[in-house]
Each structure stands twice: as structure tokens, then as C-alpha cells.
Amino acid sequence: MNWLSIVAIRLLWFIPTLFGLLAIVFVLSRVVPVDPAHLAAGEQASFEQVQRIRARFGFDKPLPAQFVNYLRDVASGELGMSLYTQRPIVDDLASRLPATLELILTALLLAALFGIPLGVLCGLHRHSWLDHILRVITVSGLAVASFWLAMQLQLLFSMKLGWLPLAGRIEGFPPDMITGFLLLDALISGEGDLFASALRHLALPALTLALPAAASVVRFMRNGVIGAIQSPSVAYQTAMGFPRWLIVWKYVLRLALSTTVTQLGLIFGFLLAGTVVVETVFDWPGLGGYAVRSILQSDYNAVMGFTLCAGALVLVINLFVDLLQLAIDPRGSV
Amino acid sequence: MRELLGRFARDRAALLGLCIIGPLVLAAVFAQVLAPYPNDVVDFHLERRLLPPSADALLGTDRMGSDILSRLLFGARTTLMLAGVTVGLALLIGVPIGLVAGYYDNRMSEALMRIAEIFLAVPQIVLAIAIAQTLGPSIKNAILALTLTYWPFWARLVYAETRSMRNEIFIESAVALGASSWRVVVLHILPAIASPIIVRTSIGMGATILTAATLGFLGLGPPPTAPEWGRMISESREHLPEAWWYALAPGVAIFLTVLGFNLVGDGLRDILDPRSRRGP
Amino acid sequence: MAAILDVGEFSLSFRTAKGTARVLDRINLAVRPGEIVGLVGESGCGKTTMIRAILGTLPERVAQIEGGHILVDGVDMLGGKGAQSMRGRDVTFVPQDPFASFNPLFRIGTQIRDLMRWRAPGPNGSRSGRSPQIVEAAVSAMLDAVQLPPAILAKYPHELSGGQRQRVLIAMALLPQPRIIIADEPTTALDVILQAQILSLLRRLAVERGVSVLFATHDLAAAWEICDRVTVMYAGQIVEVGRREVFFNKPHHPYTRMLLASLPEPGRNPRVIPGGVPNPLHPPEGCRFNPRCPNVSAACTEIRPKLSAAGSDHLVACHHPGASDVRIAHA
Secondary structure, eight states, X not given: OOHHHHHHHHHHHHHHHHHHHHHHHHHHHXXXXXXXXXHHHOTTOOHHHHHXXXXXXXXXXXXXXXXXXXXXXXXXXXXXBOTTTOSBHHHHHHHHHHHHHHHHHHHXXXXXXXXXXXXXXXXXXXXXXXXXXXXXXXXXXXXXOHHHHHHXXXXXXXXXXXXXXXXXXXXXXXXXXXXXXXXXXXXXXXXHHHHXXXXXXXXXXXXXXXXXXXXXHHHHHHHHHHHHHTSHHHHHHHHTTOOHHHIIIIIIHHHHHHHHHTTHHHHHHHHHHHHHHHHHHHTOOSHXXXXXXXXXXXXXXXXXXXXXXXXXXXXXXXXXXXXXXXXXXXXXXX | OHHHHHHXXXXXXXXXXXXXXXXXXHHHHTHHHHOSXXXXXXXXXXXXTTOOOOSSSTTOBOTTSOBHHHHHHXXXXXXXXXXXXXXXXXXXXXXXXXXXXXXXXXXXXXXXXXXXXXXXXXXXXXXXXXXXXXXXXXXXXXXXXXXXXXXXXXXXXXXXXXXXXXXXXXXXXXXXXXXXXXXXXXIIIHHHTHHHHHHHHHHHHHHHHHHHHHHHHTTOSSXXXXXXXXXXXXXXXXXXXXXXXXXXXXXXXXXXXXXXXXXXXXXXXXXXXXXXXXXX | OOOSEEEEEEEEEEEETTEEEEEEEEEEEEEOTTOEEEEEOOTTSSHHHHHHHHHTOSOTTTEEEEEEEEEETTEETTSSHHHHHHBTTTEEEEOSOTTTTSOTTSOHHHHHHHHHHHHSOOGGGOSSOOXXXXXXXXXXHHHHHTTOOGGGGGSOGGGSOHHHHHHHHHHHHHTTOOSEEEEESTXXXXXXXXXXXXXXXXXXXXXXXXXXXXXXXXXXXXXXXHOSEEEEEETTEEEEEEEHHHHHHSOOSHHHHHHXXXXXXXXXXXXXXXXXXXXXXXXXXXXXTGGGOTTOOHHHXXXXXXXXXXXXXXXXXXXXXXXXXXXXXXX
16 A cells, blocks of 8 residues: 555545544533533523523524534634634634644654663663663553643652743743744744743653653563564574674664554554643643633533544544554555 | 463562552452541541641541541542443443454444544543533543543454454354354454453553543542542642642552553463553 | 584583473584585474574573584684674575565665675675675676566565565575575475575575585475485484485485485385484483384494494494485486
């Protein structure tokens, strides 16, 4: 299967999958015991106000009609207004997506930077003291509750030591929006202070998010290396006198990487789920925090908008992971 | 069988896991007896609020003055029950669906798996939050929310395993010998794919506990007075950094519990399914 | 003439959960310059272990060398540094499994280039890489010699057929201009027609370049095809060594005779050798073949027979060797 056909087929599946997602969320949001118009209007609202809101948001029409209207709106790029922020949801999502992406990508980078070499070393030196220590650390890393870890890190680095900020994304006014990634924007605009501030704010959330991901990467790489070392191709290259470092860091590494990359979609899933909690604890203005708040406020349109966005993001990521897999392993295993 | 148990016993990590889970289950069952202040689950003593660990209260007291250790022990009950029932129900729903979809591999299978994929497209926690919020805070609703978002995982796993099993020679021979579909699925395929299921069940317990704790942390799941570990951590937030013990105990409890299940799961994987060095 | 490959009194055991398996027992093996020697024996006799010992790919913690030496061109292959620089240069390898021996994620060309970069001799015999043009030319010439198109370099291993892969491996074994090639059942994974092609190719190229070959196989017919001399191994012991014609027509050792008789031939049923290969954990005392030997005597169960001369350039390890004519129907 070459990459073009994969992309094409995936894009085709986007639509029905997103449709299904929206349907589920829509049903959920309308199955509530609370009248959404009442909720939007507030406790003190008068009857007329509630009626007006009901008409304005279209809550008075029959359910299927509401869904059709919604779909039509989505198709034209209109996701409605958030009850809470009173802004168009599209704007909310657009401003929050880069924040979440910056967080996830940084965490992934950290996980790969630390996880890949450590995993390889563990695989090479099985049962050594390094291997044992790292196995303990990785198993522990996957057992910690992210929100609790986040709080403990805040306690230590922010409250007790005062090294790092408690929450938020940056101090003061952000740099001019070019990419939406504060680190990049600050670099491009040449604002050293802002860059430092953004970095310090990014540290704790990224670390919290990265820990379970790094643990996964170490484990997958370790297993991949152990499997690869035993393969006949390594025996052949050893017999033919290839230098050990070449065998390990070129040939074995690629084999182990290919098994790890198949799990990349899984790791991304963890990261995305992790942002929900991490953004809440660190007040990070991203999609995860937005989702939680919208759900807790019963801001249904926002929830649907978020679901659409998250679903699309996951589909894009899965597509990207499959392409990456194909690049590493030309056998095209799908 | 005995050989498997023997190998499990020699895996120190797995044994450690059992040593954690064993006492945990006992603590949950005998919480009433073990807790120094069993009534602190419902009672509160505002005059004793936010006291650091002492001889009286080994883990300190919380914002309502209740003994944290006692609430922790009862919380173990909540946690284990929540996770156990969730995983059990998810298996009960997901495994049969996966088996049927994998065995028949027709349009219905496609449809079922598409539904599962849709559920899996959004992170489980988000969907669980949405469902839990819609239904309102209670243990029952938490279980429902978690189960609804967990069954697709099992369905997809069992579907994939069943599909690959279907082409195995021994299945073909069973069918050729005239075994009914039902027999083939239950008596032949199911035992063959039991190993990966068992392995992931243990790890799934750990994952479910974390998700449930997250729900509790966000205020969903069991109601405010219930001694749920995640909720206890959430309560402790506004009392940091002074009441450092408040968040520590339930956090460590969650950590140890999930660690225990993960270690057991790893040990099971090493003996049952060593070739599947895939992820959780 | 000094032997290229000199294995002397080499013994090796494996440490297993059930005890120590004495897999190789005082092996004596020699390959002279320019000759092709077959190492023949049934599955489980220890040929592959012997090969791995020469190549240095024994499983580290499990294998224990009990004694003896392995020298290639005088260099000790059991030691460290000297052996490492011989591998892939003076000693090369043609493995049994042509598919699994390639790393599936890299193109053929990449793997060959790495071989040339790190192993091939430089101009004037210096031991470092050569200029890219010379390397390209050498690789092209070799691909030509094994009858493969140059386009093969751009392909991945899974895109080649079994026969093509084996040819690439033969090419890779010859490119570093070795003194000796160790081939471990190189045609087992191929069908009969391909086998014949590959074998004759290997022989022709080796003879052309004066490269010795140690050819391990359980297939007597294959040994007949290309070997100059044949060495028979049974249960970790060498039992007979001799020139090809003598070996196949006048075998001395009872095992060899029974082995040859067990070949299928038109007009008669194959004669099976009764009994089974001994368990390396508890091998028989004396000559390891004695439980199955029709000529067994008391001496055979106590004293291990040494390899001694039985005719010119012919060695047998037997207390009661006897030549007998065995007609081989095929040529």
C-alpha cells in the first residue's frame, strides 16, 4: 500500500467517523435532565428570557431538526457560540489548539529524547543494574496519577522552591501571534524574556505529561532491541564483522524504532488524554481544559465543537503515524 | 498449569505486585475493622481539621477533621469495586461483540467495529467525563460512564485476535469436522485468545483505577462525601502547601494500587503471552 | 600446505537447565587453501554449533569452550581482537536463511555498502575502505558474476526472491576477498532446481578466485555436487574425512556407509539407520556411534577411537574400519 492510497482512504473515512462522533455527543447533550435553555439563561432568568434563548439557540425545534441544523452549520464552518465564553466556538478552539499542540509536542520530544537512548541501553544490557533501576522507574511512571504528580511537582518546584511558576502559559503579554506556539513566536520576534517565561511555564506541564509517555517509550524500545538483537540479521552482521556500534545504532535501532512507532498512536492517545488533566491543574489555556470546563458547565455546543476538533486531531495523528510507519518499515505491514 | 504458577512465583516483580494487591483487597474488605475511626467516613470533627500526621491520626486529618487513614481504607473499597465492576462489565460486553464481529467478518462486523472506533477516537477520559456529567455524580453513574467508554477497547482487541485465529489450521479443521459456529467460537477460539485478554485485564484494572480517580478529582463519580481517593486529592488542593500530607496519602495509595496491578499484569504477560511485546 | 582453517581438538558444551550438553567433542577439522570441504552430518550432530564457534556467534552465557583451538590463517578465532579483524574479511559467511539474514528495513545496496565500507580491503591490500568508484565497480562486477542485475541494489529484501537473496549473500561473501567462506546449509531454504544452480555458482566462483569453502550440510547429494573433500560428523565427533571420490565409493566408517545406503535410489527402498541420535546430555562412552553400530565390540564402548589414516589423505575414527564399495547411482 503506498502512502497516497493510505491518505486517500483515511480522508474518506474521516467524514463518517466524525459524523458518528457528533451523533453520539449530540445525543448525550440532549439526553440531559436539565433544559439547556434554562441553563444558558441562568437561575434568575424570567420565562421570556428563557424562551428567547431557546429560540435563539434553536432548542425549541425537534431533535433531528436540531441535529441537521447543527451539521449544516458545521459544514459551513460555523460551530456556534460558547455559552460560557460568549465567543464563537471556532475562535475558542483556534486559540486553544496551538497551546495543546505545543504541550503535546514538547512532551513527546522529551519522551523520545530520553526514552529512546535509555530504552536501547536497557535492551543491550539486560538484567544490569541500569536495566533494573529503569524498569522500576518506568513501571512507576505508568502507575502515577497525572493530576497528583502535577500537584506534587507544583508543591515542590513552585510553592516550596519557587523555581518555576505555578500555572499559566506565560507572564505578561504574549509575543505576536505567528504560529501560536509561544516558544517559536518569542524566538521569531526576538523576545528573549518572553521566551524564557514561556519556557519556564512549559516545564512542569510538559514534564508531567512526558513521564508516562517516556516510560512507554523506554519499554517499547527495550523490548524492540531485545527482539532485534536475537534476530538472524544481527547474527549475520556479527559474523561478517560489522562493527558493534554500527549494528546497534543503525540496524538494531531502526528495527526497535519500527516496533515503537506502531505504538505511537497509542502514546499520542495517552498524551491527549493527559492534557485534559494537566491543563486543568496548571491552568493551561488549551483544548483539554476547555473540554473539561465546557462539560462541567453543560456548554453543549462547546462540547460538540471540542469533540469534533479532538476527533479530527486523533484521525490526523493516526494518519501521520501510519505514514511514519511506512517510512520506517517499507514492508507496509497494514 | 503448575509450571506456569511456578514461573509466576519466580518473577519477583509479579510477586511484589501480588504483595501489594493482596493486602489492598484485605484492607478493602476489612476496612470496617482495620480503620481506627470507621465512622469518619460520614462523621466530621471540625475542631480537628487539617492536623498533620500524629499518633492519633497516622496520616493526618482532612478539611472536615476526618481521619485520612480511615477514609483511605474505605476508599480502597470504593476504588476496587468501581474498577472491578467496570472491567468485568466491559469484558462482558466487549468480548462477545469482538468474537462475533471477528468470526463472521461481514457487514455487521464492519458496522460494529466502526462504532467501536468512533468511541475510541476521543480519549476515554473525555467521553467518560461527558457521560458522568450528564448523568450526575454517583458511583453507579461512574461505573456506567467508564464501562461505556471501555468496552470498545476489548471489542477491538478481541476482534483482531479472533480474525487472525480464524485462519489457523485447527479452526479450519474444527469447522470441516462439522462443529457449529457457536462451538468453534466458544470452545476453540476463546481459549486460544484468552492469554492476551487475561494479561490486559490486570493492566486494565490499573488504567481504570486511574481514570476513575481522575473522574473523582474533577468532582464527578461518587458523591462529595464518599471517600474516593481522587476526590480527596482534589479537596486537598486549596490547602496546599501547608497540609502537605493531605494529598500525599491518597496519591500514594493510587500509585501503589495501580503499580500492583501493572506488575501482576507484566508478570502474566511474561508467562502467558511473551511474544506480544505490545503495549497495554 | 598450511591449512586455512585449522580446528584442533575443539570441545564445547552448552549449559542447560537440565545439565551440561557436550555438543562438540574434540573436533578436528581442516580446510586447505583453495579446497571446498563439506561438513556432513544429520540435523543435531553439531555442525551448526561448530560453524557458530568459528564465526563467533555462539550464545554468550550458555556456551562453554572446554578446550582446543580454532585458527584461521594462523589467527586464533576464539580470542578477541585478532578474530574481530578477520571476520567479514578473511572469513566470510553464507547463512542458511536468506530472508532473515537481511535487515528488512534497509535496502540491499545499503547493507552491501556498509560491508564494503567496513570490511573490504583497500588498494595494495591495506585494510581500510576504498574510493567510492572502486567500490561501485567491485560491487557491479560481483553482481554480474552472480548473475544479478544492478537494479537489485535499490530494492528491499522482501522484494527479492529466495534465489536472488541467496545470490546476494554469496556476492557479499566474496566481495571482501576472503581466504575462506563458511557456508551453513546455504541451499536448504531453496527448491531443488535452485539448489543446483546456486551450488554450482558457489563452486565456480570459489574455484575461480581460489577461495576455500567450508560447506556444512545434511544433504549428501549437495556435498557430492561441490565438495573436494568430505568430513563426516556424528553426535559432536568427526568420524571420517576423505577425498570425495573415495568417500562416496569406498567409505570406511560404518556410519558413513549406512548414511550413503540410506540415500533413496531407484530399484530399492532406502535403508534406515536404526536407533536415534544420542542425547548430548548423556552421550555414550567411547565411540558415540556404538549403540547403533552393527560392528560394535567391547572396545567401542570404552575407548574413543582416534582419527587415523586409512589410505592416502583419508582419515577414519573407528576401531573396526573397513572399506566397502557403495555404488552411487546418481552422478
